[in-house]
Amino acid sequence: MSGINFFRTEDLEGITEFYMEELDMDLWLDQEYCKILKHGNMILGFCESETKDEGGTITFFYSRKEKVDEMYEKFKSSARDEPSENERFDIYQFFAEDPEGRTLEFQTFLHQLKPYMDGEELLKKRRSVRSYRHKKIPKNILEDIFENCRYAPTSKNSQSYYFVPIEDEEMIRFMAERRGRNSAPIGEAPMAVAICVDHKKTGRPKQDGDIAAYHLMLAAWLHGLGTCWIAAMDREDVKDKLGIPQDHYVATVTPLGYPKEIPEVPERKEAEDFVESIR
Numbered sequence: 666m667s668g669i670n671f672f673r674t675e676d677l678e679g680i681t682e683f684y685m686e687e688l689d690m691d692l693w694l695d696q697e698y699c700k701i702l703k704h705g706n707m708i709l710g711f712c713e714s715e716t717k718d719e720g721g722t723i724t725f726f727y728s729r730k731e732k733v734d735e736m737y738e739k740f741k742s743s744a745r746d747e748p749s750e751n752e753r754f755d756i757y758q759f760f761a762e763d764p765e766g767r768t769l770e771f772q773t774f775l776h777q778l779k780p781y782m783d784g785e786e787l788l789k790k791r792r793s794v795r796s797y798r799h800k801k802i803p804k805n806i807l808e809d810i811f812e813n814c815r816y817a818p819t820s821k822n823s824q825s826y827y828f829v830p831i832e833d834e835e836m837i838r839f840m841a842e843r844r845g846r847n848s849a850p851i852g853e854a855p856m857a858v859a860i861c862v863d864h865k866k867t868g869r870p871k872q873d874g875d876i877a878a879y880h881l882m883l884a885a886w887l888h889g890l891g892t893c894w895i896a897a898m899d900r901e902d903v904k905d906k907l908g909i910p911q912d913h914y915v916a917t918v919t920p921l922g923y924p925k926e927i928p929e930v931p932e933r934k935e936a937e938d939f940v941e942s943i944r
């Protein structure tokens with residue numbers, strides 16, 4: 666199920682501009698008298714009316730405190746208070762107002778959250794992360810990520826892939842040093858995962874393993890966890906160290922952890938540059 670929160674407005678044009686310009690929302694659906702705006706999983710509808718709805722609180726939440734501070738700098742003039750921690754709800758927040766007096770709240774949760782990302786954000790915002798916070802990943806989050814990985818496609822549904830989580834510091838260092846700069850990101854994270862395939866279970870070990878690895882990367886990102894494909898880890902020394910049989914395929918060994926920073930999107934081609942005309 667999906668949903669939209671609608672509000673009546675006396676100034677459709679002005680309020681639409683405010684939410685699009687100041688809060689970075691996109692026009693998701695234009696119904697002329699109602700404009701429906703979207704950002705991430707937040708969908709708000711504003712409809713032209715002779716009266717306005719002012720009740721309730723529209724809460725924007727971010728993954729980091731710094732982002733809340735950034736929003737405070739932007740909305741300082743309409744802010745009702747400075748950002749502060751609210752121990753009762755374990756959040757960091759401040760309140761402000763939109764141009765029609767609706768309460769806006771900007772916050773970050775200081776505790777773990779269940780996934781809330783929408784598909785577009787999942788696909789467009791995943792990045793190769795090369796620096797990580799020193800924060801252990803809770804067991805239930807790891808379990809949830811691996812649970813989602815049950816649904817990766819495989820040749821003839823062979824389900825030939827398996828994952829080797831690595832937390833041992835010496836082993837992580839070993840992996841990180843295998844390929845110099847290219848493998849260094851493994852050494853930055855609190856853990857790594859090797860994505861492997863038992864070739865006896867499938868006719869397509871490479872495809873099964875590569876897809877399972879990308880599936881893991883998306884499942885991790887759904888929880889705000891970073892990964893990075895480290896190439897050429899299907900090596901004798903890596904397999905030896907991890908106790909993986911030499912005839913198994915290692916798609917990659919990815920670092921896994923909470924990003925210290927999320928890199929900007931490297932330049933991307935336009936779709937028309939890689940989609941050929943229909944034949």
Ligand SMILES: Cc1cc2nc3c(=O)[nH]c(=O)nc-3n(C[C@H](O)[C@H](O)[C@H](O)COP(=O)(O)O)c2cc1C
Pocket residue numbers: 791792793794795846847848850893894895896897928930931
């Ligand atoms: C097959 C493959 C091999 C890669 N090898 C490495 C690597 O060895 N080290 C690394 O830091 N990044 C590696 N990457 C990550 C790419 O550099 C990255 O995906 C690309 O720059 C686009 O950035 P993005 O993933 O943030 O969108 C690899 C990615 C792929 C798909």
